[in-house]
Amino acid sequence: MSTAISVDSLTLAFDDTVVQHDVSFVVQRGEIFAIMGGSGSGKSTLLKSMIGLIRPAAGEVLYDDRPFWAAEDEQRADIQRRFGILFQSGALWSSLTLAENVGLPLSQYTTLATSEAAEVVSVKLSLVGLKGFEEFYPAEISGGRMPIIDDYDAIAKRLREIRSATPKSVTEIGDLEKWRHLARQTARAYVESRRKGPGIGPVQHHAPGPTD
Numbered sequence: 108m109s110t111a112i113s114v115d116s117l118t119l120a121f122d123d124t125v126v127q128h129d130v131s132f133v134v135q136r137g138e139i140f141a142i143m144g145g146s147g148s149g150k151s152t153l154l155k156s157m158i159g160l161i162r163p164a165a166g167e168v169l170y171d172d173r174p175f176w177a178a179e180d181e182q183r184a185d186i187q188r189r190f191g192i193l194f195q196s197g198a199l200w201s202s203l204t205l206a207e208n209v210g211l212p213l214s215q216y217t218t219l220a221t222s223e224a225a226e227v228v229s230v231k232l233s234l235v236g237l238k239g240f241e242e243f244y245p246a247e248i249s250g251g252r253m254p255i256i257d258d259y260d261a262i263a264k265r266l267r268e269i270r271s272a273t274p275k276s277v278t279e280i281g282d283l284e285k286w287r288h289l290a291r292q293t294a295r296a297y298v299e300s301r302r303k304g305p306g307i308g309p310v311q312h313h314a315p316g317p318t319d
Contacts, residue, residue: 117166
């Protein structure tokens with residue numbers, strides 16, 4: 108199994124306040140990797156540094172052994188196009204239909220014809236039980252499905268890394284197994300299309316119970 112993401116001796120600070128010190132870990136390709144900790148422990152700050160929003164005080168993040176922060180702006184932007192961010196409450200455009208939301212990255216980052224893109228969108232939505240809902244708007248569907256659609260919005264262009272904020276619609280009802288199932292399904296769908304699994308990383312406040 109090859110290494111997809113390496114965080115090497117990362118230190119994050121705001122002026123004299125150190126949030127994270129000398130953090131190192133590795134995420135293997137196809138692995139589901141969770142970052143857990145209490146409120147204010149620096150989970151979001153760590154993610155923001157990993158995706159280019161906060162420059163670390165020291166250390167480096169590598170993707171497929173390619174340094175991220177040491178790279179030139181154009182190279183860093185190329186790496187960032189591989190990222191998918193899944194937000195806690197969903198990040199869908201309210202004025203766009205579900206099909207338009209999921210299809211947006213396809214129109215921006217691929218050369219697929221309109222008919223081909225529509226087919227990809229239909230497949231992604233059917234994977235989460237939303238076949239036939241292509242023309243619905245986000246406000247017309249259950250709030251619990253928002254992050255799930257967000258997930259497939261993220262992988263529509265076959266991204267390699269997917270990062271997730273707390274999967275609220277799952278953790279609030281105490282059923283992390285649903286998120287795990289979706290993550291595995293997402294990875295399998297990616298592997299089938301690219302034969303390379305993405306790194307998937309949820310961020311949550313509490314560790315699962317002994318039976319999770």
